[in-house]
Amino acid sequence: SSELTQDPAVSVALGQTVRITCQGDSLRTYYANWYQQKPGQAPVLVIYEKNNRPSGIPDRFSGSSSGNTASLTITGARAEDEADYYCNSRDSRANHLVFGGGTKLTVL
């Protein structure tokens, strides 16, 4: 089955820019979605179809993709951005979705 690989942990200084990546063969064909999850809360969609933000998501969140890698960039990280981030895409098989293992973002 297809897999999406994320770095387990990333840190960023307050106000700086951070990129969180997601790698997988399926990303050569399908777009990634990105979710933010804070402790004890449900995931929240922050980027869909590579670089679209749902209503209410700040424009400091952006997405991009190249080859087998999708990226979530936070420009000017804020303390409230500290959370787990998951990528998600269609599996290389026809009718499955798959999640990355998640990246824990620490804002220093």
Next chain:
Amino acid sequence: QVQLVESGGGVVQPGRSLRLSCAASGFTFSNHAMHWVRQAPGKGLEWVGVVSYDGSNKYYADSVKGRFTFSRDNSKNTLYLQMNSLRGDDTAVYYCARARYGYDVLSGGDYWGQGTLVTVSS
């Protein structure tokens, strides 16, 4: 506003069954495919499967295929997850999520419920 509320979680013995519900409001439920996603304690998200807007198509993760069954009652705006032959590794918070593009079963979830905890333990 879109609201999804899961219920039915609890403690169940291995090998037994449990049915979860997801009550939807704030959108036209019958126009949207719906996902189930779970998260074991301290672990990442795992896609469990999806049911199409009309219930005619269902796709399951390999880990639950043959044991879990999705259904929906569009007249009640409710999604169901029937879980049979439960195992310890089914212990997780179970979320329902609305597919962003209702008729595309593999569009990602845009709105999620708060989840319900299922604990499989003797």
